[in-house]
């Protein structure tokens with residue numbers, strides 16, 4: 652075995668397991684076949700495995716072009732126990748949701764899958780399996796594993812799971828719209844120039860003081876002042892469990908703003924601009940955190 656392959660095998664990458672998930676495929680597309688891939692039971696587990704240093708990197712879904720943001724991922728960023736996590740890179744995975752089963756379509760009464768995969772194929776499921784019970788499980792491949800052992804059941808999953816788990820492909824593309832794509836993040840616990848050599852985008856998380864009219868507008872004004880193009884905005888509830896900041900109350904929100912930094916991809920200049928944005932946001936926002944700078948892979 653060559654030295655570089657054995658070095659790569661010592662690098663561990665956490666993904667949403669079991670094998671055959673889209674997350675697994677995105678991880679392999681990004682890192683190749685010679686890394687050690689570590690399956691995790693949930694998105695939250697990927698975060699904690701990376702936080703504890705049990706793996707070098709984690710690959711997590713962030714949004715799907717049909718069904719939108721992955722809230723388990725956003726909520727994991729919010730947790731104080733994940734405060735050391737940074738985003739290092741993004742991966743776009745074009746994908747097809749398939750219906751896998753060992754039964755005929757008209758005998759299926761239960762379908763297993765991840766909530767995001769159901770969201771992407773709901774129109775087809777309603778039209779073709781209107782009476783089937785849809786059972787949410789932690790991943791599409793876990794759904795395939797369960798369906799392979801249960802008569803009259805099916806899974807919505809990657810067609811690669813058919814061979815892996817001994818299922819037939821009843822329908823190979825049941826996504827509600829053509830051009831289905833999920834975006835993933837590669838996360839780690841510190842900026843790592845071995846995998847990130849360029850940076851063009853930043854992701855920041857913050858809350859605003861709701862007692863000030865125009866507080867969010869002021870925060871977004873910081874991006875405009877630095878001439879940065881916003882590429883995504885998400886918000887999740889940030890309730891009063893967010894100690895130690897007494898300003899964060901129930902029905903406050905944690906905002907996640909992603910912006911393209913107008914630069915040549917130069918990591919250091921991107922980092923300087925991002926740091927300046929953080930300093931300016933701290934004037935009007937609380938709990939401000941730079942979640943990462945990374946290349947634009949679109």
Ligand SMILES: O=C(O)C(=O)C[C@]1(C(=O)O)C=C[C@@H](O)C=C1
Pocket residue numbers: 667671672673674675712715721765767768789790791792833
């Ligand atoms: O369950 C999987 O296969 C996953 O990788 C998770 C996930 C997601 O959470 O969005 C990833 C891609 C697809 O959008 C569906 C599910």
